[in-house]
Amino acid sequence: SQKIEQNSEALNIQEGKTATLTCNYTNYSPAYLQWYRQDPGRGPVFLLLIRENEKEKRKERLKVTFDTTLKQSLFHITASQPADSATYLCALDLDNNNDMRFGAGTRLTVKP
Amino acid sequence: EAQVTQNPRYLITVTGKKLTVTCSQNMNHEYMSWYRQDPGLGLRQIYYSMNVEVTDKGDVPEGYKVSRKEKRNFPLILESPSPNQTSLYFCASSQILGQPGYTFGSGTRLTVV
Numbered sequence: 538s539q540k541i542e543q544n545s546e547a548l549n550i551q552e553g554k555t556a557t558l559t560c561n562y563t564n565y566s567p568a569y570l571q572w573y574r575q576d577p578g579r580g581p582v583f584l585l586l587i588r589e590n591e592k593e594k595r596k597e598r599l600k601v602t603f604d605t606t607l608k609q610s611l612f613h614i615t616a617s618q619p620a621d622s623a624t625y626l627c628a629l630d631l632d633n634n635n636d637m638r639f640g641a642g643t644r645l646t647v648k649p
Numbered sequence: 650e651a652q653v654t655q656n657p658r659y660l661i662t663v664t665g666k667k668l669t670v671t672c673s674q675n676m677n678h679e680y681m682s683w684y685r686q687d688p689g690l691g692l693r694q695i696y697y698s699m700n701v702e703v704t705d706k707g708d709v710p711e712g713y714k715v716s717r718k719e720k721r722n723f724p725l726i727l728e729s730p731s732p733n734q735t736s737l738y739f740c741a742s743s744q745i746l747g748q749p750g751y752t753f754g755s756g757t758r759l760t761v762v
Binding site: 578584637 | 653689691692754755
């Protein structure tokens with residue numbers, strides 16, 4: 538069956554360190570993958586999209602990689618801050634038509 | 650401001666009493682979708698719509714109905730709500746192609762007693 542797994546439910550790191558979150562998938566061949574941030578009780582907010590032919594994408598302190606051989610995406614936040622604390626979701630395009638499926642998310646806590 | 654607007658934000662209802670959660674977007678997006686979010690299960694798609702009068706089931710459509718009579722509106726209807734439909738619901742929209750990500754509404758927290 539098709540599955541999207543995010544490495545852990547929760548990740549705690551110290552301010553200033555780099556946070557690395559993992560998204561693994563099976564039985565998909567997505568044309569692209571997205572990352573979202575979600576704060577408690579709020580809707581997810583789109584952060585980045587990376588396409589299957591892109592190895593890496595950056596936006597300010599965020600970096601995303603996409604390895605279609607390993608079926609894995611890594612999401613990095615460098616120089617993390619307490620304000621980065623949130624749940625981060627990965628999403629995959631099922632049929633190249635914007636029909637996205639989401640992972641359960643990783644809750645990141647950055648401690649001062 | 651570009652946004653997806655859901656109403657109501659909170660709703661407590663009784664089993665079997667029909668309800669509608671409204672969703673409206675002002676970005677002229679073709680694609681709209683409904684998700685429910687439950688602890689440990691993440692976001693699960695209920696229904697989606699590629700354009701006006703075009704709707705299709707997602708992963709968990711049982712007990713829900715939708716309609717897309719106008720491009721901007723995509724209401725979610727629970728004809729006979731049950732306690733297992735207690736959840737946090739999100740509406741989202743995007744362009745079919747080219748728009749990099751979904752825009753989500755603020756959510757509707759539904760409790761069915």
